[in-house]
Amino acid sequence: MLNTWLTSSYVRHYPLSPAQTTDLHAIHAALNEQFSFQVGLRAEGQDRCRVHVEATGPSGWAVRVRRVGYVPLLHHNTPIESSPLDVEGVGFTPGYVPDPLFDDTDFLLPAEETHAFWITVKPGSKADPGPQEITVVVHPEGGEPQRHTVGVTLHPVRLRKRRNFAITHWFYVDSLIDWYGTDMFDQRFWDILEQYIRNVVEHGQDTLYVPVFTPPLDGVKRPSQLLRVNSSSKGEYGFDWRDVRRYIRLAKACGIKHFEWCHPFTQWGVKHAIRIYHGQGKDERLLWPTNTGATSPTYRTFLSQYLPKLKRFLEREGILKQSFFHLSDEPHGEEHLANYRKARALLKELAPWMKVMDALSGIEFADQGLTDMPIPSIRTALDFHAAGFTSWCYYCCGPREEFINRLLDTPLAKIAMHGVLFYRWPFKGFLHWGYNYWYESQTRNLIDPFTVQDGKAWARSWAYGDTFVVYPGPDGPIDSMRWEVFGESLQDFQLLQTLGISRDDPLLDDVRSFTDFPKAQQWRDKLRNALFARAEKQ
Secondary structure, rough: OEEEEEEOOOOOOOOOOOOOOOOOEEEEEOOOOEOOOOOOOEEEOOOOEEEEEEEOOOOOOOEEEEEEHHHHOOOOOOOOOOOOOOOEEOOOOEEEEEEEEEEOOEEOOOEOOOEEEEEEEEEOOOOOOEEEEEEEEEOOOOOOEEEEEEEEEEOOOOOOOOOOOOOEEEOOHHHHHHOOOOOOOOOHHHHHHHHHHHHHHEEEEOOOOOEEOOOOOOOOOOOOOOOEEOOOOOEEEEEEEEEHHHHHHHHHHHHOOOEEEEOOOOOOOOOEEEEEEEEEEOOOOOOOOOOOOOOOHHHHHHHHHHHHHHHHHHHHHHHHHHHEOOOOOOOHHHHHHHHHHHHHHOOOOOHOOOOEEEOOOOOHHHHHOOOOOOOOOOHHHHHHHOOOOOEEEEEEOOOOOOOOOOOOOOOHHHOOHHHHHHOOOOOOOEEEEEEEOOOOOOOOOEOOOOOOOOOOOOOOOOOOOOEEEEEOOOOOOEEEEHHHHHHHHHHHHHHHHHOOOOOHHHHOOOOOOOOOOOOOOOHHHHHHHHHHHHHOOO
């Protein structure tokens, strides 16, 4: 017997999950809001069964069907004693976890296993408010089709673009070069790059990291330097911006609004100049030894020539005011503070126009005015807010348990609360380090993202699902369930902002911190219904 049913997009169907019955209620959405749901399948008491799934909506609507795939979760990230609202998969994992979404509409369904298809819907540009229907049909080979319908109510509000809250996930060009085997920045690289940039924009990201130099992040990376640099024996440097310009213009054409420029000093200590190569680094010939000091005469000379040229480039491209600048990633402790202070003084001297922002959690960096825009961990972000500092927020590997996160054992309904949490306080942006980090931690060794999701560093507290949110497909990204739910959650931010809802509105009273917030789907559904009711009155 073939069992099929509809569920929300906040349910993970594990291979050993029992068959269910449809519990998907009517979906409510704004006129231009994307939404998703799933169809579950399980064949019981019969041999394997080949199935085809199709879904249709009103004329002009985009309806996409994808098969939910599985990846192995070897260990839990979060203690299994945690609340079911904070950890998912207990009893099914270690084992296979649903995550990648493949563009397949056909599947050979094994007997006595549960699988699912993910349905993504975007109303047409001329959609009218009111009730509509989406129809899903499962065609078993040699059997009768099974038909399901879900009601959709569109409300008379059109989401405006998000304002005053930037989002970036660090974008690893080296991953694309290595995984797809391009000859650095050849035409195939640019074709593939476009697909990934479009993907981040489709998921609500408006800021893109620019590897003008090879990013000094997580170990010694393979050269991925967009800027061509040459030097003379007299200590003079020449710069060729052609690939930087192409990268910027492609990103703008794809919808990117802000640009995040490469950190100019080394990570976790601010001790050294970063690795900058002759040309673009194809032969890995460095401009200076790797132990060159961060504020050394050698690096000062380089920065004194590079920074004015950078400013001129940004002005020529019209993106100076749309650019974010870093100094060094995750400084902490007294030694780092002293080094950061010296490097900040150097940048103020050479580039007084440059404001800096960095992921850091020591409030002393803000107290002493060393960073213009701190980016604290969500563990301490509300302390910065309480102290009156304007800031972004971020998370990386942790915190976990009660905190919001986006890991392979984070319940999807909890992931769906990102947009509301970001709106609740006046943060200016969100940063995450892992959009497509497909390497073994701090090495150049590629991993297989379909079998390794922790950079082979779970023992060092890296989390399964933290290192990337998309998988590499043949010619572009394969989305994950986590990435889809995160992207759709940002529409809640847009809805709240579009309706002009105060951050202190009683509707948001239950959202008290990055640990103390509603984590069940029912609360978010109730909030959205209340917001749509207000929209009906406007």
